[in-house]
Amino acid sequence: MATEIKLPRLGQGMESGTIVKWLKNEGEPVKKGEPLYELDTDKVTQEVESDASGVLLKIAVQEGEVPVGQTVAVIGEQGEEVSLSVEQPTDGGAPASAEKPAEAPEREPERERGREASARAEADASDTKPQAATDGRIKASPLARRIARERGIDLAQLRGTGPEGRIVAEDVERAEAAAPAAEAAPAPVAAGEVEVLPLTSIRKTIARRLTEAWTVPVFQLTIDVDMERAVALREQLVARAGDGAKPTLSDVLTKVCASALMRHRALNAHFSEEGIQRFPTANVGIAVAAPQGLVVPVIKNAESLTIQQIANARADVVGRARDNKLRTEDLSGGTFTISNLGMFGVQQFVAVLNPPQAAILAIGSVEERPAVRDGEIVPRPLMTVTLTCDHRTVDGADGARFLEDVKAFLEEPGLAL
Amino acid sequence: MPELTYREAVRDALATAMRDDADVFLMGEDIAEMGGSMGVTHGLVDEFGPERVRNTPISEMAIVGAGIGAAMQGMRPVVEIMYEDFLTLSTEQIVNQAAKHRYMSGGQLKVPLTIRTQGGAGWSPGAQHAQQLEAWFVHIPGLKVVFPSTPSDVRGMLWSAIYDDNPVIVFEHRLLYPVKEEVPEKLEPIPFGKARTHREGEDVTVIATGPMVHRSLEAAEEAERNGISVEVIDPRSLQPLDEDAIVESVKKTNRAVVTHEAITRMGFGAEVASVIQYQAFDWLDAPIERVGAKFAPLAFAPVMEQFLVPGPEDVLQGIYRTVGRNGD
Numbered sequence: 001m002a003t004e005i006k007l008p009r010l011g012q013g014m015e016s017g018t019i020v021k022w023l024k025n026e027g028e029p030v031k032k033g034e035p036l037y038e039l040d041t042d043k044v045t046q047e048v049e050s051d052a053s054g055v056l057l058k059i060a061v062q063e064g065e066v067p068v069g070q071t072v073a074v075i076g077e078q079g080e081e082v083s084l085s086v087e088q089p090t091d092g093g094a095p096a097s098a099e100k101p102a103e104a105p106e107r108e109p110e111r112e113r114g115r116e117a118s119a120r121a122e123a124d125a126s127d128t129k130p131q132a133a134t135d136g137r138i139k140a141s142p143l144a145r146r147i148a149r150e151r152g153i154d155l156a157q158l159r160g161t162g163p164e165g166r167i168v169a170e171d172v173e174r175a176e177a178a179a180p181a182a183e184a185a186p187a188p189v190a191a192g193e194v195e196v197l198p199l200t201s202i203r204k205t206i207a208r209r210l211t212e213a214w215t216v217p218v219f220q221l222t223i224d225v226d227m228e229r230a231v232a233l234r235e236q237l238v239a240r241a242g243d244g245a246k247p248t249l250s251d252v253l254t255k256v257c258a259s260a261l262m263r264h265r266a267l268n269a270h271f272s273e274e275g276i277q278r279f280p281t282a283n284v285g286i287a288v289a290a291p292q293g294l295v296v297p298v299i300k301n302a303e304s305l306t307i308q309q310i311a312n313a314r315a316d317v318v319g320r321a322r323d324n325k326l327r328t329e330d331l332s333g334g335t336f337t338i339s340n341l342g343m344f345g346v347q348q349f350v351a352v353l354n355p356p357q358a359a360i361l362a363i364g365s366v367e368e369r370p371a372v373r374d375g376e377i378v379p380r381p382l383m384t385v386t387l388t389c390d391h392r393t394v395d396g397a398d399g400a401r402f403l404e405d406v407k408a409f410l411e412e413p414g415l416a417l
Numbered sequence: 418m419p420e421l422t423y424r425e426a427v428r429d430a431l432a433t434a435m436r437d438d439a440d441v442f443l444m445g446e447d448i449a450e451m452g453g454s455m456g457v458t459h460g461l462v463d464e465f466g467p468e469r470v471r472n473t474p475i476s477e478m479a480i481v482g483a484g485i486g487a488a489m490q491g492m493r494p495v496v497e498i499m500y501e502d503f504l505t506l507s508t509e510q511i512v513n514q515a516a517k518h519r520y521m522s523g524g525q526l527k528v529p530l531t532i533r534t535q536g537g538a539g540w541s542p543g544a545q546h547a548q549q550l551e552a553w554f555v556h557i558p559g560l561k562v563v564f565p566s567t568p569s570d571v572r573g574m575l576w577s578a579i580y581d582d583n584p585v586i587v588f589e590h591r592l593l594y595p596v597k598e599e600v601p602e603k604l605e606p607i608p609f610g611k612a613r614t615h616r617e618g619e620d621v622t623v624i625a626t627g628p629m630v631h632r633s634l635e636a637a638e639e640a641e642r643n644g645i646s647v648e649v650i651d652p653r654s655l656q657p658l659d660e661d662a663i664v665e666s667v668k669k670t671n672r673a674v675v676t677h678e679a680i681t682r683m684g685f686g687a688e689v690a691s692v693i694q695y696q697a698f699d700w701l702d703a704p705i706e707r708v709g710a711k712f713a714p715l716a717f718a719p720v721m722e723q724f725l726v727p728g729p730e731d732v733l734q735g736i737y738r739t740v741g742r743n744g745d
């Protein structure tokens with residue numbers, strides 16, 4: 001009996017994924033648990049393991065975006081007949097429907113004429129998938145094709161909203177309106193020099209999440225911290241690291257923030273329409289500039305880890321982020337985020353909130369700056385940190401008290417115990 | 418402007434032509450004292466006498482054959498076939514004689530014959546008295562075929578049919594006879610091959626004939642309430658066909674629904690769809706929808722008849738499909 005392999009839901013809120021590459025060919029034997037294909041979700045690219053053993057009889061979707069629950073392949077016994085007659089979900093755009101088993105949607109009887117046959121032939125009539133994903137043939141109306149041809153728009157980049165995912169004129173016009181700059185860019189830059197990078201899943205996610213963040217009412221609080229003792233602490237830890245990863249100042253900050261978050265639960269929170277969720281553990285996200293774009297792996301339960309343990313966990317996750325080998329679980333569950341640009345010499349900056357988290361801390365560089373101590377101007381190793389808070393969740397005084405503790409713990413690490 | 422029913426408009430065109438022109442005369446079953454089975458020729462025998470309003474035996478072949486003979490001899494006969502279903506009995510005369518003589522005589526003979534007939538469902542006439550057979554005759558070179566849908570159209574087009582030197586079949590529809598419309602004071606001929614735009618719109622063009630014109634206008638009103646702007650065009654004459662008007666409209670709206678009461682399969686709408694796809698291919702934003710009767714003999718039972726024959730709702734669904742809506 002052949003098994004249909006459906007696109008799994010790999011994380012909360014995942015509605016679709018983009019198949020990047022198959023790791024097995026049709027006709028090859030596959031064991032349950034073996035990596036079957038590479039999937040690009042809005043968070044990571046990862047290998048998806050086979051749920052069944054047998055022979056990969058049919059790859060239904062070679063590459064491209066697929067809604068959760070859609071059949072992507074069939075595994076069965078050698079020589080077994082494969083019929084992908086089961087209709088694929090056609091309304092995969094709605095999150096609710098993604099959970100449904102792939103039941104045959106009822107067709108209007110009036111549409112029988114010819115329509116059904118062609119829809120079945122393509123067996124992937126999802127109106128959520130970019131047309132590039134279909135096996136070479138892009139469904140588009142003649143008018144849409146003409147407009148695209150005349151205006152130099154690539155239909156493969158568009159998503160069809162017409163019946164059965166067909167690209168109609170409106171889709172082409174909308175795409176053109178969405179990219180007026182490219183279209184209208186006047187001559188000073190020769191067209192050949194403009195490099196257009198297609199939006200990857202991760203880039204789209206960054207765009208969507210940060211645009212979303214922009215709608216949140218935020219405020220910022222800035223404080224200077226004397227880092228003499230924290231730097232000394234870090235040096236002691238490095239000396240003791242042994243085979244472990246060398247702790248960095250970021251690791252010290254992770255620990256300090258986790259301790260402060262346990263004392264200021266208002267900041268260890270998510271905002272949602274249902275209510276503010278306050279979390280019992282500090283899962284601290286660390287913004288990492290990976291080659292494919294910004295990712296925020298999460299150090300879970302940072303409040304109960306030693307700085308050395310944090311360093312080890314951080315080294316592992318950051319290493320994998322750089323190698324594009326993160327798993328969905330590495331990125332989920334964050335309750336607070338730290339973004340450190342100090343290593344680039346940035347003195348101070350404002351981070352954009354990472355919703356639904358209530359706060360994010362932006363870390364500047366540690367540098368010798370003049371400070372007044374006992375009426376004297378003296379050089380001190382100072383660091384400026386800026387806390388961005390979601391004002392729907394956190395009030396100014398909550399944020400200030402948190403920062404006060406962060407400062408105290410860094411200046412006198414013993415207080416964090 | 419006077420308001421006439423479709424029935425009165427036909428009668429007015431016939432009477433006006435007969436007053437003007439002694440060559441015009443009528444033949445048909447029970448058209449004199451009885452006024453025809455649909456009452457269209459009622460009263461004409463009183464004005465023009467039995468010589469010019471002639472009852473015939475029940476032989477459609479003879480009626481059309483006699484009409485062809487008279488036409489070739491210089492008369493302008495208008496013959497009535499009571500139900501278009503009965504055209505089958507006169508098909509030899511229409512297809513092999515009337516349509517061919519002008520061509521086969523190298524233009525020496527003309528057949529200025531008008532054949533009036535009617536049909537259509539909607540009143541439970543059963544399988545043998547309600548067919549819509551216009552497509553059969555549009556297929557024959559040498560014939561002109563018209564299907565006027567309003568009183569002013571039938572008045573002006575019947576006039577043009579009488580004065581056309583070729584055989585013309587005028588299809589009337591049973592349910593259209595009571596339809597009223599203001600008509601020009603003085604009868605104005607309406608040339609063939611000119612479509613009439615009943616309603617202008619931006620999103621979808623409905624090309625409708627006969628009773629479907631009225632059903633489409635109803636559907637268009639409903640669609641408008643749902644934010645879809647519908648253009649309704651009636652070609653009026655099926656042969657010759659005003660391809661330009663249809664193509665031009667579809668180029669504007671980018672979507673088309675073709676509808677007639679005749680059975681969809683192999684119907685006249687297939688030809689219209691073909692014209693559109695060929696001449697406006699690059700303007701189409703959706704498949705052309707076709708709305709017609711289901712492929713079955715017409716049922717007596719009213720509910721079954723209603724099921725088979727397209728109504729405004731069917732046109733509306735067609736409109737919705739072209740714009741990618743489910744139509745609920």
